[in-house]
Amino acid sequence: MTLAAVFVEHYRHAESVLHRADARVKLPTAVLYILAISLARPGAWLTLGFLAVPIAAGIGLSRLPVTGVLGRSMLALPFVLAAVPIAFTTPGTPLVVVPLVGWDVSDAGLVRLGSILVESWLSVLVGVLLTSTTPPSELLRGLRALRLPRLLVATVFFTYRYLHVVGAEGARMITARDLRSAEWPGQRSGGSIRWRARVVGHMAGSLFTRSMDRGERIYAAMQARGYDGEPRFLANPPLRTLEVVAAGALLTFAVALHLVERL
Amino acid sequence: MTADAERAEAVPALELSALRFSYPDGTEALRGVDLRIEQGEKVALLGPNGAGKSTLLLQLPGVLRGSGTIRVLGEVLTDRTVKAIRSRVGLLFSNPDDQLFSPTVLEDVAYGPLYMGFPPDEVLARARRALAEVGMEAFEARTPHHLSLGQKKRVAIASVLSMGTPILAFDEPSASLDTASRRELIQLLASLDRTLLISTHDLALVRDLLPRSVLLVEGQVVADRRTADLIYDADLLEAHGLEPLEFRGAEAPQTAVGESTAAR
Numbered sequence: 001m002t003l004a005a006v007f008v009e010h011y012r013h014a015e016s017v018l019h020r021a022d023a024r025v026k027l028p029t030a031v032l033y034i035l036a037i038s039l040a041r042p043g044a045w046l047t048l049g050f051l052a053v054p055i056a057a058g059i060g061l062s063r064l065p066v067t068g069v070l071g072r073s074m075l076a077l078p079f080v081l082a083a084v085p086i087a088f089t090t091p092g093t094p095l096v097v098v099p100l101v102g103w104d105v106s107d108a109g110l111v112r113l114g115s116i117l118v119e120s121w122l123s124v125l126v127g128v129l130l131t132s133t134t135p136p137s138e139l140l141r142g143l144r145a146l147r148l149p150r151l152l153v154a155t156v157f158f159t160y161r162y163l164h165v166v167g168a169e170g171a172r173m174i175t176a177r178d179l180r181s182a183e184w185p186g187q188r189s190g191g192s193i194r195w196r197a198r199v200v201g202h203m204a205g206s207l208f209t210r211s212m213d214r215g216e217r218i219y220a221a222m223q224a225r226g227y228d229g230e231p232r233f234l235a236n237p238p239l240r241t242l243e244v245v246a247a248g249a250l251l252t253f254a255v256a257l258h259l260v261e262r263l
Numbered sequence: 264m265t266a267d268a269e270r271a272e273a274v275p276a277l278e279l280s281a282l283r284f285s286y287p288d289g290t291e292a293l294r295g296v297d298l299r300i301e302q303g304e305k306v307a308l309l310g311p312n313g314a315g316k317s318t319l320l321l322q323l324p325g326v327l328r329g330s331g332t333i334r335v336l337g338e339v340l341t342d343r344t345v346k347a348i349r350s351r352v353g354l355l356f357s358n359p360d361d362q363l364f365s366p367t368v369l370e371d372v373a374y375g376p377l378y379m380g381f382p383p384d385e386v387l388a389r390a391r392r393a394l395a396e397v398g399m400e401a402f403e404a405r406t407p408h409h410l411s412l413g414q415k416k417r418v419a420i421a422s423v424l425s426m427g428t429p430i431l432a433f434d435e436p437s438a439s440l441d442t443a444s445r446r447e448l449i450q451l452l453a454s455l456d457r458t459l460l461i462s463t464h465d466l467a468l469v470r471d472l473l474p475r476s477v478l479l480v481e482g483q484v485v486a487d488r489r490t491a492d493l494i495y496d497a498d499l500l501e502a503h504g505l506e507p508l509e510f511r512g513a514e515a516p517q518t519a520v521g522e523s524t525a526a527r
Contacts, residue, residue, distance in 0.1 A: 173364040179324055180375035180426060182350035187380040189346070195377065202366045210360075210408055 011135045018062040018133040021243050023142035024236070029247040030130040034123045036254035040261070042108075042115040047261045052122055054250055058129050069128055076124040080117055087113040136160050145236065165218065166211045173203050173210075274337035276302045276430050276458040277323065277352075284318055284329030284482075292318040293329055294482035300460060302336075302429070307469040307490060308462040310479035311504040316462040317357065319479065320432045323460075324352045335430065350379055353428035357435040357462075359415035360408065368394070368410075368418050369403035375426035393425035394418075397451060413444040420451070430458040437465045466494045466508040478503065 013019070018026075033054075040047045059069050088098075092108030131139070140160075143153050177199070183189040190196070219227075277300040284293040292315045300306055308316050321327040323335065325345040333340040335348045356362045365371035373390040381389065394400045397417035402410065407418055416436070423431065436452070437445050445468075452459065452472055461473060469476060469490055476493040478486040480503045486493055493499070497507040 172361045175326055176356075176362050176364045177374070179326060179349060179354055180422065181346065181378045182348075182375065182426060182428075183346040184350050184379040184381070185347065189378060189380045191377055191380065199365070199374070202370070203364050206364055206366055206408070209406075213408070 012064055012068070012132045014063045014133075016061055016063040016133065018058060018129070021133075022237075022239055023134050023138040024145040024239060025243045025247050026130055026134055027139065027142035028146060029250060030126050032251055033254060034126050036251070036258065037119050037122050037126070039258060040115065040119060042112040044115070044261050045118075047257050048115070048118050048122065050257050051254060054253070055122060055125050055129065059125075062129060062133050064129075064132055069125070069132065072128045072132070073121060073124045075128075076120045079120060083113055083116045083120075086116065141236070161218070162211070162215055165214050166207065169211050169214060170207050173207060177203065273302050275299050275334070276304065276336060277460065278332075278334040279319075279322075280332045282319070282322060282329055282331035282333065284315075284322065284327060286318075292482055293322070296331070296479070296482070296484055298477065298484060298487070300458060302458055303456075304475060305459040305473045306461070307473040307476040308460060308479060309464075309466075309469070309476055309493070309505065310462075314479045314503075315482040316479055317434050318482075320354060320434050320460070320462055323430075323432050324349045324354050326354070349428075350426065351428050352430045352432055353423035353426050355419055355423050355431070355433040355436060357438060359412070359419035362419040362422060363407035363415065366406060367403065368399065368405050368407055371407055371418065372403075372421045372425045375422065379426070389425045389427065390421075393421040396424055396454075397421045398447065413440050416440060416444070416448075420448075424455075428457070430460070431455065433459070433461045433463075435463055436461060437463060437468055464505075466506075470494055470508060 033051075037048070037051055040051065059066060062069075087105050087109040088103045090106050090109035090112050092106030094104035095107055095110065097104045134142070140153060140157055143156065144150070181190075277298065279296055279298045282293050282296040282298075283291075285291045296315075296319060308319065310316050318327060322329060322333060323340075325333075325340050325348065328340075335351050338344055338348060338351075340348050363371050365374060369390055372393055373386050376386040376389045391400065391403075394403060397420050399414065399417050399421060402414065402418070407415060410418065420433075420436070433452075437448055440448060445465075449468055449471060452461070452468075459473065461469075463469060474490055476486075476488060476490040477484055478493060478499070485503070486496075486499060494508045500507040
């Protein structure tokens with residue numbers, strides 16, 4: 001498995017209802033569900049709790065390892081840092097004052113921060129569920145079926161395609177270097193740090209030019225086979241009624257929760 | 264004591280026992296390989312595509328690690344010894360693009376000796392000697408990945424030779440070379456006084472260079488014989504999708520050739 005495959009490839013093959021479901025249904029449902037999550041008011045814990053139930057059910061239905069899904073959802077962690085200032089900037093009753101700088105954490109701020117944390121985590125879980133159960137090519141088919149501009153779909157397609165090219169190229173260069181990073185008995189090996197850094201720098205440069213060359217060749221091969229900017233897919237099978245109904249029910253559930261919350 | 268007897272007593276160059284390896288997708292590439300190669304032996308690794316030849320070669324310097332034991336000049340391959348073992352086994356990839364990573368030919372060939380800590384003048388001497396051996400001295404300032412395939416192949420060989428490893432494991436060195444480059448490669452290989460393990464489909468090269476042949480099929484050694492007893496064995500080779508070499512010259516059994524042609 002290449003470096004790129006580790007970081008980019010999220011799809012995990014398994015036999016499940018969610019894996020079989022059509023990307024043209026899964027993708028819009030996931031996007032709308034994330035919208036529903038993000039529309040929850042700060043402190044609407046009950047709504048968020050109910051919104052989490054279908055996600056938990058989805059993880060169960062997908063037959064994906066729970067620890068794996070939770071591990072991936074930690075992707076949300078770095079973004080949490082960006083939300084931390086909200087705890088200080090929201091007006092409300094001060095709870096704690098940070099010594100030295102004198103910033104105060106308000107109760108309303110804490111509730112907002114907590115809501116954002118839960119909402120972003122749930123949203124990421126939906127995303128993880130979608131990308132783990134849908135192969136990238138199917139996601140693209142879904143995007144195109146949603147009438148997303150072809151240029152945008154093509155850009156996503158090439159980003160995905162070339163990340164693998166660059167990753168594979170990089171992995172090969174690293175293997176090649178490691179193979180010749182040998183120890184000669186009785187000699188200090190490894191060279192100076194400066195030299196090693198220079199080698200890595202040159203490798204990065206070579207990686208860039210090699211990937212460009214490879215990319216050009218791939219593109220030429222695609223053009224030679226008639227590529228005109230539109231990724232083509234085999235004919236779309238008809239949508240399955242049951243999936244559409246299930247997706248509709250899920251979204252109705254989310255809308256109903258919001259209505260109840262606002263009554 | 265004869266030279267042969269001395270060799271028999273010395274530690275083997277390579278000793279593989281019960282070597283098994285599966286790729287992450289579940290493909291079983293090696294299914295219990297036992298192989299012993301003495302120092303100075305020149306051995307061909309034959310087998311159809313997907314037999315596990317490349318996988319086997321990648322095990323020797325520990326690029327891929329399966330179960331079983333690998334001994335290189337008596338030393339067991341482990342995490343601790345892998346760097347020392349890489350100064351004893353030089354691996355040539357079948358695709359030279361997998362091998363070259365530096366911005367210039369000279370830097371690529373000098374990388375191994377530099378890393379191993381040789382003094383600068385010796386590094387240069389080794390790199391230049393290796394480039395001269397493959398006839399690429401004039402290209403030392405060029406960018407490796409902009410050379411022709413034959414030239415890349417020669418630079419890749421030089422990058423292994425410069426390390427001075429006593430054992431060389433080459434993966435399809437003659438594949439996709441033109442006739443002249445192939446002849447030069449054979450001359451170069453013939454001039455190397457090191458232990459050679461060469462994976463190849465080029466039976467003429469095997470006949471001319473490598474006295475012993477190992478046939479690998481589906482991750483297992485199915486034959487390990489003198490080359491002369493293996494490369495003309497039509498039944499054995501054809502059973503595994505390989506084309507036996509036809510006899511050439513005066514000793515060619517005309518009738519046999521005629522029969523086999525008629526049979527097709």
